[in-house]
Amino acid sequence: MSETLPTARSKRQALGPYGRVGKVVDELDDRLGIAKGGRVFLDKIFPDHWSFMLGEIALYSFVVLIATGVFLALYFVPSTNQIIYHGSYKPLRGQPVSEAYASTVNISFGVRGGLLIRQMHHWSADIFVGSIVVHMARIFFTGAFRKPRELNWTIGTTMLILAVLEGFIGYSLPDDLISGTGLRIGYSIAESIPFVGSYLVSFLWGGTFPGNVIIGRFYLIHVFIIPLVIFGLLGAHLTLLVTQKHTQFKGEGRTEKNVVGSPMFPTFMAKTTGFMFMVAGMTALLGAFAQINPIWQFGSYDPSKISYAVQPDWYMGWLDGALRIMPSWEFAGWGHTVPLEVFLPAVIFPGLIFNICFAWPALERRWTGDNELHNLLDRPRDRPKRTAAGAAMLALLFTLFAASSTDVLANYFHISLNVVLWAFRVLTIVVPIIAGFVTYGICLEMQGVQGIGKRKRAVIVHRSAQGEYSTVTAAPRPGDGHEELEPEPVPVRIDIASLAGTEEGNGQSSPTGARQVTR
Amino acid sequence: MSDEHEPSRTKVPMPLATLSDPHLGDSATHPSRVEAIIALILLVGTVLMAGFGAAYWQNWNPVILGGTMGAGLFLLGFGLTAWGKYLMPQGPFVEERHPVASSPEARGAMAAALVERSAVVVKRRKMLGGIFALGSGIFGIVAIFPLLRSLGPVPGTSLEHTDWRKGTLLVDSNGRSVSRGTLVPGGIMTVFPEGKENTSYGQAIDQTVLVRVPGGNLTTAPGRETWAPAGYVAYSKVCTHLGCPVGLYEQQLELLVCPCHQSMFNVRNGAVPQFGPAPRPLPQLPLYFDTDGNLRAQAGYDQAVGPGFFERSTTKENGT
Incomplete structure (x- = not known):
């Protein structure tokens, strides 16, 4: 050879x-x-539906939060030491401010790109909580929390609570006038808890309010403890999602025993990576064009000063609204005081709401006696009671959210604050009941309508030269008539030659051209 | 073993979107046109990314910085997503769900192992287990102390007191004392105990709002005949609802207003809440003019200032 x-x-x-x-x-x-x-x-299959990307928004907001948060942590000083400001923002020069506040102003004006990153961080926190809530609503209304996914629902609810806490704590860190007032309210809420309240705040704040340790402690909780826990729970959330596989809506070829959709590689990977870029890009655009939390206008925290008509971040609004409409029912007796006007709306009420969330899968299992495994999603209209309960809950929270602006509404519409207050006290009870019953009725109506949820044929409206109108049904488009393709397994091998041919030849030479099924 | 997932797969090429695919339409009939559009989107995104670099280098304003970065990221993402949606295999493909549950034998084996082995352990070594549980339980309780108790002092009566004492001089935030002519009738200011005006505790807890109501000496309640000389009346500025500073004064109605949750307090009748969620009047600070004509406190507050807490007693006198 x-x-x-x-x-x-x-x-x-x-x-x-x-x-x-x-x-x-x-x-x-x-x-x-x-x-x-x-x-x-x-080959992992991802079912395709627009509502399945809501959780992805939350996931990618978390990525943006980590990235921008690391940047901010490089420059933020978690200290309430009072210094005289000598930075680049002229109106503040010579004023006594805390180091935390001075460093946050410095991030905004002294660090290149700092303002953008700070605003992106704040925006993505709002988006993070918002997308979790909307994602959770999707899971709830489609019944995706049912067996075997109750644990993932619990993990998700826990992450929502942590996200809200994390947001509130992060909002408190700059030590500006608004966040300091929020912190004072948080202190008073914790203080209101019977038996342990005053001990709890004394330990947390290292003495009486405001003390000088809370910013440092909150900083540790904000940048390390809660993110670490969320990271771990997120890992568990996604691991469960992979091992239990996705839920899917009913459709051609879709059963409880399979998953139909597009494969992880390359299709889903391209789409989801692109989506991550879009979420990050959208956050950056918000950070660039929409000002958020301009702390240099508020000034450093001085506990004896206050601003007017400021609202907390949106996800705290429902609690603020509950605090506003609560009557002043303080209990005093036997030598003790229980501030029910704070304890009930700000501790018991959110505890109740989140516990209903945690308990819902078990409650529904008990009420329906349904202990089966479910992988196919419900249409909300097919479960009118659940849908009505969810709508009532959302209506309650939204009404309370609106109640957090009683003063602004009274001012804007020139009506008495007393009228606005009583209106919200009534609405908070009435709106959820109406929302629940109306939703229940709509669900039943929708169940009875033929062809609902299916694509309607387009209609073209013609206007003749004489001004006469007439309508013509448009030619069928792809998707009309509800054709759905019969799913097939992901092929083992890609025939590159035929693939190239497909591309050149307008896709007509597909070897699986006979996949179309018309129903 | 590697064939576990294989039998369900047929050896057909992974198809692109087909002409008949209802979800795709144009992209299936004209893939090259879609490809050109996506290429253009990605190209613009790439140019914007370079623009972002230039904006950072030149230290342009945050709007340009974020605008280029945001639009660039968005377009790159949009292009990639469109690529995935229109030019990659859509299927629908199917994957079998393998039941998560184990076989009955495996379940039985696990339950048996748990029950039988622990039965052996507990039966034979009950005492050892008990001691271990006791020891680790004690550790769990003790560990709470360094974790929680060491964080701060026990509150004790700290929430009941302020720095106001008998004879404490009232000063403003700049340390200036208050004399008879400092406020015009209808005027309002914030005062602190002398020497505490620049401390965070003084600003948070001792803060007191001083109002001069028209019409000479004011009696806000029985037993408070001497508390408001020349119409100077002082109340704790810490709202009894959630501790916000009661920072607004409605002069016509003579109401102190808390901007947080709109509690309103009438300054003439002892700051009794007229509206809103505050449960109690603001504590009143008794005042007098000393021989130099400066306002001083006759005594400290007769009760805890600020929001309620469990140990708060409404009957206790803490006026020292």
Whole structure:
């Protein structure tokens, strides 16, 4: 056998049909055994529905929060030490401010790109909580929390509570006038808890309000403890999602025993990575064009000063509203005081709401006697009682949210504050009841309508030269008539030649052209 | 073993979107046109990213910085998503769900292991287990102390007191004392105990609102005949609802207003709440003019200032 020099061609042949990538897979598989699980992962099927991306918004907001938060942590000084401001913001120069406040102003004006990152961080916190709430509503109304996914519902609810706490604590860190007032309210709420309240605040604040340790402690909780817990829960959330696989809506070829959709690689990976970029881009645009929390206008926190008509971040609004409409029922007797006007709306009420959330899957299991495994989602109209309960809950929270602006509404519409207050006291009870019954009725109505939820044929409206109108049904478009494709397994191998041919040949030479099913 | 997932898969090429795919339409009939549009979107996104770099380098304002970065990220993401949606295999593909549950045998084996082994452990070594549980339980309780108790002092009576004492001089935030002519009738200011005006405790807890109501000496309640000389009446500025500073004064109605939750207090009748969620009047500070004509406190507050808490007693006198 004559020896030949290795040519490029022979080298390529030696690497096998999949070239360098194949070689890397071989080497990794020898050591880590990744090939089998990796292939299953690449083939993982993601059902397609717009509402499934709500959780992704939350996930990618968290990514944005971590990235921007690391940037901010490089420059923020978590200290309430009073210093004289000498930074680049002229109106504040020479004034006594806390180091936390001075460093936050410095991030805004002294650090290149700092204001943008700060505003992005604040916006993404609002988006984070918002997307969790909307994601949770989707899970609730479609029944995705049912067996076997109750644990993931519990993890998600826990993350919502943590996200709200994390947001409130982060909002408190700059030590500006508004956040300081919020912190004072938080202190008073904790103080209102019977038996342990005054001990709790004394331990947390290291003495009486305001003390000088709370910013440092909140900083540790904000940048380390809660993010770490959320990170762990997020990992568990996604792991459960992968092992239990996605839920899906009913449709052609979709059963309780399969998942129909597009594969992880490349389709879903491209879409979701693109979506992450879009979430980050949208946050950056908000950070660039929409001012949020301009702390240099509020000034450093002075406990004896206050501003007017300021609202907390949106996710605290429902609690603020509850505090406003609560009558002043303080209990005093036997030598003790229980501030029920604070304890009931700000401690018991949110505790009740979140506990209803935690308990709902078990409650529904008990009420319906349904202990089956569910992978197909409900249409909200098919579960009118659940949908009505969810609508009533959202209506209650939204009414309370609106009640957090009683003073602004009274001022804006020139009506008496007393009227606004009593209106909200009535609405808080009435609106959820109406919302519940109306939703229940709508669900029953929708169940009875033929062809609901299916795409309607377009109608073209013509106007003749004489001004006469007439309508013509448009030509059928793809998707009309509710054709759905019969799903097939992800193929093992991609025939690159035929793939290229498909692209050149307008896609008509698809080898699986007979997949269309018309119902 | 690696064939566990294989039988359900057929060896057909992974198809692109097909002409008949109802979800795609144009992209299936004209993939090259879609490709050109996506390429353009990605290209604009790339240019914007370079613009972001330039904006950072030149230290342009945050609007340009965030505008280029945000639009760039968004367009790159939009292009990638469109690529995935229109030019990658959509299926629908199907994947079997493998039941999460184990076989009955495996379940039985696990339950058996738990029950039988622990039965052996507990039966034979009950005492050891008891001691271990006791020891670790004690540790769990003790561990609360360094975790929680060490964080701060026990409140004791700290919430009942302020720095106001008999004879304390009232000063404003700049340390200036208050004399008979400092406020015109209808005027309002915030005062602190002398020397505490620049401390965070003084600003948070001792803060007191001083109002001069027209019409000479004011009696706000029986027993308070001497508390408001020359119409100078002082109340704790800490709202009894949630502790916000009661910072607004409605001069016509002579109401102190808390901007947080709109509690209103009438300054003439002892700051009894007229409206809002505040449960109690603001505590009143008794005043007198000393021989130099400066306002001083006759005594401290006769009760805890600020919001309610469990140990708060409404009968206790804390006026020292």
